[in-house]
Amino acid sequence: MADAPALTFARIPHPAPTPAAARAAAIADPGFGKVFSDHMVVIDYDAAKGGWHSPRVGPREPIALDPAASVLHYSQEIFEGMKAYKQADGALALFRPQANAARFNASATRMAMPHLAEDLFVEAVRQLVDIDRDWFPAVEGGSLYLRPFMFATEAFLGVRPATQYKFLVIASPAGNYFKSGAPAVSIWISDYSRAAPGGTGAAKTGGNYAASLVPTAEAFAKGHDQVLFLDAVEHNWVEELGGMNLFFVFDDGTIATPPLTGTILPGITRDSLIQLAREEGLTLREAPYNIEQWQADAASGRLVEVMACGTAAVVTAVGHVAGPDREFTIGSGGPGQLTTKLREKLVGIQRGAIGDPHGWVMRVG
Ligand SMILES: *Cc1c(COP(=O)(O)O)cnc(C)c1O
16 A cells, blocks of 8 residues: 655646536536536556656546556456535535545455545545536536546556556536436336345446446336346345435334445445434334335335435435336335435535534535
8 A cells, every 4th residue: 555645736727628608508407427527637556656646637638548458458447426516605515525535445445456545535536626616517406526536557468456557536517317307216126136245346346337237228128217236145135226225214213224245335325314314313224125025015005215325316215116026116106205304404414505513514615
């Protein structure tokens, strides 16, 4: 593990930034992940040069890679997803960025990649938000989505951890995550598995997403918004959606969410909701829940709400569940009271509309 370089970033403003009119058009209707800001952060790693070096924020541009770069062959790649939110006074702020930095290093450990000091990770994100703050979307509920990522650049075809890497951060103005903008989503129970015990399910690595594309396409083709993965061994225990964690709300005021056993991604939204729910006086259990029980509880009315959560879509109600051999609706099929309440609370904290007793919000000037 290399020492952290100084937190001094070379700042190279884009020589030909997007014209103001084109930027205004882009941020008026950004969608999700389609429009990118003018700059990016780059930090290089070379084990032979003492680790991380040359942090800089400069023009967003293509990257030259050797065709033998090991990421192209053995997929040493990890990423994070986080957002900057606009506060009541117009300042931009990050939500729990240290949690993203810590998870990034946990993913790095699993993928045999070097750690990046947490304060360097957070400073990299701050640098980009600062230089591209004019890319904040001009839409209700908009945010600036930030994508820190790292990949192996060493030209070497032997199978071992690379000795050279790049860490980058790019930014993308974001509107609403779900294409339909639906108040409750419909999910498809996949026959495919996302993660096996001992695998990489808890790491935020591109390969997990590559493996989820076929199941997700199947869910879309059947008219659903998202794919649900069950456990790989018994194909019975509920794990998570393609990119969101799940919560089950019962009529006795208790809530359950699948435990972090290594096959699901430890969401920061999940962790935040656990804390908020407990503060609401609700009993929260991290406990396995199986699909048979889910269907039975939905039918009996014991299960009143299901929430899906993640940075991209925040908190969303799951209204409808279907699979090869079952189909059922939760409650009225629309968003329930607790989903709405917790969503408003979390969004309120993120946007500075309500207090932040946990110190989750980091203003970026
Ligand atoms: C990123 C991700 C989540 C959500 O994590 P957040 O930190 O809440 O954004 C959930 N599941 C998967 C598979 C993910 O990649």
